Amino acid sequence: MNNTEGFKNILIVGLGLIGGSIAKRLKYISYPGDIYGLDRDSRVLKGAYQDTLVKNESVTSLDGLEDLLIIFCTPVLSFKEALESVLSFQPSDKAVFTDTLSTKSSTLELLNSEFSSIANRFILSHPIAGSERSGLQNSEESLFTNRITVISPHESNDNHLIARVADFWKQLGSLTKILSSKEHDDIFAKTSHLPHVISYALTQSLFSKLHERTFEFSGGSLEDYTRIASSDPEMWKDIFISNNENILKSIDDFELSLKELKELIKRQDDKAIEQFLLEIKTLRDSSLENE
């Protein structure tokens, strides 16, 4: 269901897991435009060039690239520098911008305050896809297939551009949903950032007590449960900093629930414990049935 034309040129800024997966997908579907890349590590860009994922072997001028979509796939706190760098290559003043960053409000504030000349052409996006593995070598063409990409339009965005960017994500195999930046950051603080905080803390607490015996008896499920604690530290540090307030609120909420269950366990209140567990199971099961 692509109702708009594709872009003639695509520039992927940051060829890690996400940027690399976009490049591999575009190659896989024989995207009709030209694909360019940028990365702060020149060896990564060279590798992508050698794999024929991008047309350029080194930093390229953007001069003359018409109908250009520039996609930022950097850690959140590297975005400003990456954007400044891209703008120094003087892309057309009709270039369209999007991103894949995991937090939205801080990015939007930055655009409005320091990059107002391009803010109206910047359509914020967040593909809900990832892995605890990072880097181009772990990227996959199918990363976005049937995953949701959240689009967070802001007031100055033009509807036609929003539709073009949404269609681009659909071409990558993704479904799209709309959320405001504020809603996005609130929801993902709870459903994604908080589980990462918990997983890091759990893994730390286990290793501090069990050391090398941590996984000795687990048989797989603890590995699964702590998997996201092997996520990229820079990426997640940036998320924890940039979505600070929402994450702290979500930790507070979680601590309250944990305290409630802990008290029931302390009191050995068997009826109340079973009721607590049953209510949660029922909520979860019926919520997933209805999907």
Next chain:
Amino acid sequence: MNNTEGFKNILIVGLGLIGGSIAKRLKYISYPGDIYGLDRDSRVLKGAYQDTLVKNESVTSLDGLEDLLIIFCTPVLSFKEALESVLSFQPSDKAVFTDTLSTKSSTLELLNSEFSSIANRFILSHPIAGSERSGLQNSEESLFTNRITVISPHESNDNHLIARVADFWKQLGSLTKILSSKEHDDIFAKTSHLPHVISYALTQSLFSKLHERTFEFSGGSLEDYTRIASSDPEMWKDIFISNNENILKSIDDFELSLKELKELIKRQDDKAIEQFLLEIKTLRDSSLENE
């Protein structure tokens, strides 16, 4: 590597996920002994009989069953009643007992205090296998394949019986490891019971804020991460009660780690956060590489 003879008769007490999976496995490998079942729900036993998993359609006398292994696959706090019920059927005074319960110390105390006449023939076991789904209908013959079964021998157990029970688990496809009851309960409080506590608390905190939107944007990973909050409430209530002290200690440890990370996030201390995440990732990755 089975060095001992199999049992001529097997009685599975509790035909839920675990007991049912044992029965299905025994059928699958054409175990040379006869398989009997008991369940507090007579319809479950009848179903197992109709599926030719067990030889008996209803409660059976154990009189005359030689070389009998009795396996308790009940929730922890139903064990005492199940054992009393089995003993009322007067199994041979050479019958061997084992179990699949997730906590060991409370079971051992019960055996020593109230069932001392059979305690020396009771070899405590815990197959580290399960699912958030419960009941005979969800049981699988392959549930134990390549999973660890922990055997927790106690002082009065005879080595030959320990070996026979360990070999039984190997016949089911399992690996076996030895841990004392005390070590078992300490380690599993951390690596299994704590993640369940956390998952229940996380799921509660998400639903209390996001309601039916909880899974709307997750695309799979939150479903995975909260999966164990759909576990059987009775089974987990019993674990939380019977391994109370160890679980409370493990929650305390986790809360300390969570507080430490929360403080770093509150201070927006980017260097310390990244260092924290990197240390955990490194510990986890190198621990799993060495396995």
